[in-house]
Amino acid sequence: MRVWVVSLALLAAVAGCGTQPMIQPQLARPQAPIEPRKLARRLEAMQPGWPTVRRIDCRRLKCVALTFDDGPGDYTGKLLDLLSARQVRATFFVVGQMVAAHGGAQLVRRIVAEGHELGNHTWNHPPLTGLTDRGLRFQLKHTNDLVERVAGVRMRVMRPPYGATNRRVAAEARRLGLAQVLWSVDTLDWQDRVPALVARRAGKAAVGSIVLMHDIHRSTVQAVPALLDLLAKKGCTPVTISELYGRTPAPGRMYSARVYKAR
Numbered sequence: 001m002r003v004w005v006v007s008l009a010l011l012a013a014v015a016g017c018g019t020q021p022m023i024q025p026q027l028a029r030p031q032a033p034i035e036p037r038k039l040a041r042r043l044e045a046m047q048p049g050w051p052t053v054r055r056i057d058c059r060r061l062k063c064v065a066l067t068f069d070d071g072p073g074d075y076t077g078k079l080l081d082l083l084s085a086r087q088v089r090a091t092f093f094v095v096g097q098m099v100a101a102h103g104g105a106q107l108v109r110r111i112v113a114e115g116h117e118l119g120n121h122t123w124n125h126p127p128l129t130g131l132t133d134r135g136l137r138f139q140l141k142h143t144n145d146l147v148e149r150v151a152g153v154r155m156r157v158m159r160p161p162y163g164a165t166n167r168r169v170a171a172e173a174r175r176l177g178l179a180q181v182l183w184s185v186d187t188l189d190w191q192d193r194v195p196a197l198v199a200r201r202a203g204k205a206a207v208g209s210i211v212l213m214h215d216i217h218r219s220t221v222q223a224v225p226a227l228l229d230l231l232a233k234k235g236c237t238p239v240t241i242s243e244l245y246g247r248t249p250a251p252g253r254m255y256s257a258r259v260y261k262a263r
């Protein structure tokens with residue numbers, strides 16, 4: 001909440017809405033140290049922006065996580081319309097440069113407001129394993145910071161471009177509080193721009209699958225209605241990554257599907 005107040009004040013200042021009153025610093029009273037678990041809970045509660053989590057139990061439901069990479073782009077708005085009409089939530093792995101582009105910030109805000117999950121897909125999509133430590137940190141942190149500034153949320157998941165990761169990438173992701181999310185179903189939607197084909201491949205998802213798609217392609221967005229029909233016919237519930245695992249994924253750890261012991 002506090003973040004929004006500050007950013008609104010900044011916005012007003014930038015937009016030239018008159019002079020801002022000087023804020024008098026308040027003298028802080030000395031406080032007793034906070035017990036660590038209490039502090040963690042308080043920090044969690046302070047994370048602004050993420051909408052209320054739905055009560056979805058993926059231990060009982062047949063959950064499938066749909067993920068859309070490389071946006072936000074020209075077709076993301078249309079995709080959000082389609083998902084919202086069917087009350088479906090997904091995860092968007094956004095590229096910082098696209099968020100910074102014209103219209104990107106509004107789309108990211110809309111993604112959050114409509115209950116989807118946002119993930120970090122680096123600043124400009126290089127294979128992270130070939131970068132220096134500094135380059136690697138820039139790719140993830142710069143994107144994290146921009147998204148936090150424009151949408152008021154701190155991302156909890158990242159996807160390394162091309163799935164290229166190693167111990168250094170994992171360590172940096174952990175430092176920034178990001179879990180690494182790969183996939184178990186690849187639709188190859190960037191290669192074959194045929195909606196029926198994309199829907200059929202994505203529709204092969206099994207319980208616990210994470211499906212890889214790209215919302216920068218019109219054909220992928222066109223595939224979504226048929227895909228949702230296919231999943232509904234199989235009794236599958238589309239969910240976000242955090243919903244699939246029933247909790248915030250652990251920073252640094254790698255996820256590519258939810259594995260069930262017995263169902």
Ligand code: NI
Pocket residue numbers: 069070121125161162
């Ligand atoms: Ni990508």
